[in-house]
Amino acid sequence: MSHATKPRIASxxxxxxxxxxxxxxxxxxxxxxxxxxxxxxEFIALLMELYGYEKPTRDRLNSTExxxxxxxxxxxxxxxxxxxxxxxxxxxxxxxPAITGFYGKLASARFDIPDLVGFFVxxxxxxxxxDVFFRKTASNDQQFRYLNPEAIVDLLIEKxxxxxPQTDELTSDFAVIITRHGTYCANKxxxxxxxxxxxxxVWGTDGVPDPVIELLxxxxxxxxxxVTSITAHAQRPLAxxxxxxxxxxxVHGSKSELEYQLPASPKFFVGxxxxxxxxxxxxxxxxxxxxxxxxxxxxxxxxxxxxxxxRSQLNQKGGSGLVIDSRTATSPxxxxxxxxxALLSAERHGIAKLPVNASFASLSSAITTMANTxxxxxxxxxFFDQFENVFRDAxxxxxxxxLAFAIREVTAPVIVGxxxxxxxxxxxxxxxxxxxxxxxSCANIYIMDPLGPSEINALLHRLQKAAGTxxxxxxxQRLREVSQGLPWLFKKLxxxxxxxxxxxxxxxxxxxxxxxxxxxxxxDLTELNLPEREALKxxxxxxxxxxxxxxxxxxxxxxxxxxxxxxxxxxxxLLDTYWDIFRDFLITGDVxxxxxxxxxxxxxxxxxxxxxVINAGGDLLADDAVTKLGLKxxxxxxxxxxxKVMGVATDVPRHVHIADDIINASDRETAIRDRITASLKxxxxxxxxxxxxxSADGPLPITAFAEALPKAFPAIQVRxxxxxQYARAFITWFEYAQIATLDxxxxxxxxxxxxxxxxxxxxxHPRARTQGRPKSFPQSQPKPALALAQAxxxxxxxxxxxxxxxxxxxxxLILLDLIDSPKTDVYTIKRNPxxxxxxxxxxxxLDGIEQFSGCKPAVQLLRANPNATHSEIGQALQxxxxxxxxxxxxxxxxxxxxxxxxxxxxxxxxxxxxxxxxKKNWSQEAMLWNEEEPxxxxxxxxxxxxxxxxxQPKPKADSDQDVAPPPEPPSLRSxxxx
Numbered sequence: 001m002s003h004a005t006k007p008r009i010a011s012x013x014x015x016x017x018x019x020x021x022x023x024x025x026x027x028x029x030x031x032x033x034x035x036x037x038x039x040x041x042e043f044i045a046l047l048m049e050l051y052g053y054e055k056p057t058r059d060r061l062n063s064t065e066x067x068x069x070x071x072x073x074x075x076x077x078x079x080x081x082x083x084x085x086x087x088x089x090x091x092x093x094x095x096x097p098a099i100t101g102f103y104g105k106l107a108s109a110r111f112d113i114p115d116l117v118g119f120f121v122x123x124x125x126x127x128x129x130x131d132v133f134f135r136k137t138a139s140n141d142q143q144f145r146y147l148n149p150e151a152i153v154d155l156l157i158e159k160x161x162x163x164x165p166q167t168d169e170l171t172s173d174f175a176v177i178i179t180r181h182g183t184y185c186a187n188k189x190x191x192x193x194x195x196x197x198x199x200x201x202v203w204g205t206d207g208v209p210d211p212v213i214e215l216l217x218x219x220x221x222x223x224x225x226x227v228t229s230i231t232a233h234a235q236r237p238l239a240x241x242x243x244x245x246x247x248x249x250x251v252h253g254s255k256s257e258l259e260y261q262l263p264a265s266p267k268f269f270v271g272x273x274x275x276x277x278x279x280x281x282x283x284x285x286x287x288x289x290x291x292x293x294x295x296x297x298x299x300x301x302x303x304x305x306x307x308x309x310x311r312s313q314l315n316q317k318g319g320s321g322l323v324i325d326s327r328t329a330t331s332p333x334x335x336x337x338x339x340x341x342a343l344l345s346a347e348r349h350g351i352a353k354l355p356v357n358a359s360f361a362s363l364s365s366a367i368t369t370m371a372n373t374x375x376x377x378x379x380x381x382x383f384f385d386q387f388e389n390v391f392r393d394a395x396x397x398x399x400x401x402x403l404a405f406a407i408r409e410v411t412a413p414v415i416v417g418x419x420x421x422x423x424x425x426x427x428x429x430x431x432x433x434x435x436x437x438x439x440x441s442c443a444n445i446y447i448m449d450p451l452g453p454s455e456i457n458a459l460l461h462r463l464q465k466a467a468g469t470x471x472x473x474x475x476x477q478r479l480r481e482v483s484q485g486l487p488w489l490f491k492k493l494x495x496x497x498x499x500x501x502x503x504x505x506x507x508x509x510x511x512x513x514x515x516x517x518x519x520x521x522x523x524d525l526t527e528l529n530l531p532e533r534e535a536l537k538x539x540x541x542x543x544x545x546x547x548x549x550x551x552x553x554x555x556x557x558x559x560x561x562x563x564x565x566x567x568x569x570x571x572x573x574l575l576d577t578y579w580d581i582f583r584d585f586l587i588t589g590d591v592x593x594x595x596x597x598x599x600x601x602x603x604x605x606x607x608x609x610x611x612x613v614i615n616a617g618g619d620l621l622a623d624d625a626v627t628k629l630g631l632k633x634x635x636x637x638x639x640x641x642x643x644k645v646m647g648v649a650t651d652v653p654r655h656v657h658i659a660d661d662i663i664n665a666s667d668r669e670t671a672i673r674d675r676i677t678a679s680l681k682x683x684x685x686x687x688x689x690x691x692x693x694x695s696a697d698g699p700l701p702i703t704a705f706a707e708a709l710p711k712a713f714p715a716i717q718v719r720x721x722x723x724x725q726y727a728r729a730f731i732t733w734f735e736y737a738q739i740a741t742l743d744x745x746x747x748x749x750x751x752x753x754x755x756x757x758x759x760x761x762x763x764x765h766p767r768a769r770t771q772g773r774p775k776s777f778p779q780s781q782p783k784p785a786l787a788l789a790q791a792x793x794x795x796x797x798x799x800x801x802x803x804x805x806x807x808x809x810x811x812x813l814i815l816l817d818l819i820d821s822p823k824t825d826v827y828t829i830k831r832n833p834x835x836x837x838x839x840x841x842x843x844x845x846l847d848g849i850e851q852f853s854g855c856k857p858a859v860q861l862l863r864a865n866p867n868a869t870h871s872e873i874g875q876a877l878q879x880x881x882x883x884x885x886x887x888x889x890x891x892x893x894x895x896x897x898x899x900x901x902x903x904x905x906x907x908x909x910x911x912x913x914x915x916x917x918x919k920k921n922w923s924q925e926a927m928l929w930n931e932e933e934p935x936x937x938x939x940x941x942x943x944x945x946x947x948x949x950x951x952q953p954k955p956k957a958d959s960d961q962d963v964a965p966p967p968e969p970p971s972l973r974s975x976x977x978x
Contacts, residue, residue, distance in 0.1 A: 016368035019175035023215040037063030085119035092405040172359035197361035260491035261578040263304035266312035271455035295419035297448025300488025303419040321381030332399035351378035383417035450485025453717035485714035540586035544576035595683040597645040609639040618663035677737040699746035779808040782903040816848030846904035854880040866907040870894035
């Protein structure tokens with residue numbers, strides 16, 4: 001018994017699979033479902049009796065909103081042959097696992113009952129894959145049977161349970177109605193012009209009682225259509241007016257480069273090359289079956305723009321497409337009529353020819369019409385954008401889910417797409433997660449990511465072209481950081497920059513402004529008068545809303561003003577804010593965008609500038625800071641930038657100005673720490689670090705944070721070693737905020753023992769032996785360290801050297817236990833490494849080195865092999881310190897330790913080719929420890945030389961590549977940004 005048998009109904013019917021509807025009264029949904037289950041059980045019993053079987057015994061009955069499941073057993077009345085039946089009534093076709101599972105159960109039961117018959121009842125039917133399994137299995141197993149709606153209708157007509165109507169009118173969606181009052185039939189009369197349903201007609205063998213008409217009227221089958229009772233041979237003429245079509249609005253793109261209120265038109269589209277290539281493969285060759293695609297991404301990541309680009313790509317191949325705004329969807333009929341609009345468009349474009357009996361009376365008839373359409377081979381795209389609005393209605397979502405499932409069974413060059421955002425907030429318990437996941441399960445999924453460096457560079461070039469001027473490097477860098485690679489945010493910022501530059505603002509002003517998107521939204525509001533602002537906020541709480549309802553709550557002249565300013569937009573009959581992000585801002589007063597600046601300078605470096613500004617009363621001219629700190633203007637700018645982005649300093653051109661509330665605070669250090677902590681807690685780098693720490697098995701290496709950091713700044717492209725420097729800078733600020741701590745290159749978050757780092761008072765260097773875990777040695781050459789020790793021993797002024805060089809030398813002396821620091825910036829000799837004539841006592845230095853556990857492997861190596869290479873010494877040090885260094889760091893640390901080993905007379909100097917000791921050029925070594933430090937300074941604590949601490953090559957001048965340069969020395973920074 002095959003499901004291929006077609007029902008014997010009139011040829012004027014638009015052929016689509018019959019519906020089997022179970023309708024029941026009930027005060028609650030649960031009560032209705034329970035009664036539907038029992039009615040379905042009685043109906044299956046009727047079918048089994050019609051096939052000659054006894055009334056079956058129920059084994060299992062499960063009835064929910066998703067459908068009815070029933071398992072029964074029975075015996076044949078004449079032969080006594082046993083049979084089992086598994087019956088499922090859903091809204092979509094059953095996939096292969098359902099029927100294969102039943103057949104497995106049947107095969108198992110046949111071990112005890114060899115001639116057992118198996119009936120599988122599937123309403124509305126099987127998918128193509130499940131049907132293939134049935135046909136193949138049934139050809140070898142005559143006792144395995146499958147009943148679908150066509151077979152059921154044939155049997156009911158044959159046994160005179162129901163009667164088909166005789167009509168010359170075009171009808172659609174024949175249905176068998178199962179109620180406690182009896183079994184009836186229904187169909188929909190189709191308007192010959194629009195091919196939409198006009199009304200529902202229902203009939204029975206002995207008339208139709210009013211309760212059945214009421215049940216049918218309230219059913220999803222009827223929708224909003226009127227229901228009329230007729231006799232089986234007396235058809236009512238078409239005399240009912242057709243209801244208004246659902247409002248279906250197409251998505252339109254922007255008309256200019258920097259227009260941010262609309263998605264980017266294909267003319268202005270940038271990037272997404274991988275997604276476009278994947279989409280093109282769907283129609284590169286002739287499409288055999290309809291396909292479903294899903295775009296997922298967060299708000300403003302360019303889903304609508306990509307959907308428009310998909311349509312453009314398809315149009316270039318001779319196809320046709322619609323991108324539909326789903327915000328106007330309010331009823332299931334929206335789905336069918338969207339299909340109708342798309343098919344009619346395809347027919348106008350000459351890529352399809354609809355059948356003569358085309359019908360769009362239901363989803364089923366629309367899918368059948370699509371399947372019976374003649375296609376030229378050119379593809380059709382039907383894309384539903386802004387789909388998150390559909391999720392508010394579970395019944396509507398189910399209809400779209402059924403479309404996604406059903407479309408895969410259609411042999412036609414059709415692509416159905418959906419796009420919804422993945423950052424939904426405030427979801428309710430009724431949110432249809434299962435239906436959403438069902439759609440995704442049958443689709444090709446495209447996950448949207450932020451734009452990358454090359455794509456942002458392309459947008460920056462377009463901004464320069466629109467503004468008619470070349471942008472400064474710092475302004476472009478701020479646009480990269482603040483935009484976070486998000487298309488909506490970049491366009492908003494770019495529009496602001498373009499408008500400000502054309503109104504006379506300087507790029508320096510824009511850099512100082514920090515490009516705060518919340519401030520830009522607030523600027524939008526300041527341009528409105530008070531009634532307009534209040535009306536806009538009130539509107540945001542109701543949007544999207546029908547225009548007729550909006551003007552009842554808000555004066556129409558204010559609504560028109562907001563429309564003219566494009567703060568609200570019209571979508572069909574609905575009004576909405578131009579961005580859902582803007583709507584959230586109006587409601588909450590905040591923008592759900594994490595902080596996204598990059599910290600390049602450490603607290604220790606910034607503290608130098610901060611102290612000078614505080615000492616000057618909270619305001620210091622940039623030129624005065626240059627003089628006081630001995631830095632160049634660019635370096636002062638870099639230090640001040642960190643204070644500005646974290647809210648400690650305010651935007652005052654050519655000044656470093658500390659926020660007034662911090663200056664007036666009784667405890668300025670606490671006020672600064674609170675301000676910085678609040679800023680960092682909103683930073684996306686902290687969210688990234690927290691996620692990494694939560695998933696790490698044990699302590700989190702700082703290298704892992706550095707490797708993951710580019711994900712937080714997708715629009716920034718720098719070398720890996722620069723990301724390592726950025727990571728260390730971030731961690732030191734997290735330490736200052738007592739959010740995390742760094743110990744031997746491992747990050748602990750939250751910290752069990754927070755470090756107390758200060759900006760306004762010097763932070764004492766913790767002595768290595770009192771901390772339990774000693775710091776790395778060596779950090780400097782012995783010559784400058786011993787010169788500094790001699791000055792301390794003689795109570796003389798310290799020799800002139802760079803700040804970081806002196807810090808490293810002092811750290812080495814403390815680690816060797818040669819000096820002590822009883823209080824901040826005060827140092828005394830602890831173990832004198834000099835004799836009476838201030839000659840170096842090598843044994844004292846050697847004793848300090850040998851007591852330092854991290855150096856023991858290197859000492860042992862040199863005693864065994866005095867000619868060990870720098871790299872071999874570095875590897876021994878690396879093992880002793882329990883860390884990981886790059887090859888360059890291994891080489892440098894090995895070379896530095898060899899110098900200390902010679903100072904301690906652990907080894908002699910190397911011999912030259914003539915067998916003589918090589919001379920040491922101490923003047924060159926002195927140049928090393930006076931060399932200018934890189935812009936990224938170390939933390940307030942001593943640390944080992946690493947590749948992060950080495951001076952980096954100077955970046956090239958700004959080029960068309962617009963790739964973020966590594967942190968540049970202050971001397972390279974142009975003072976024009978002040």
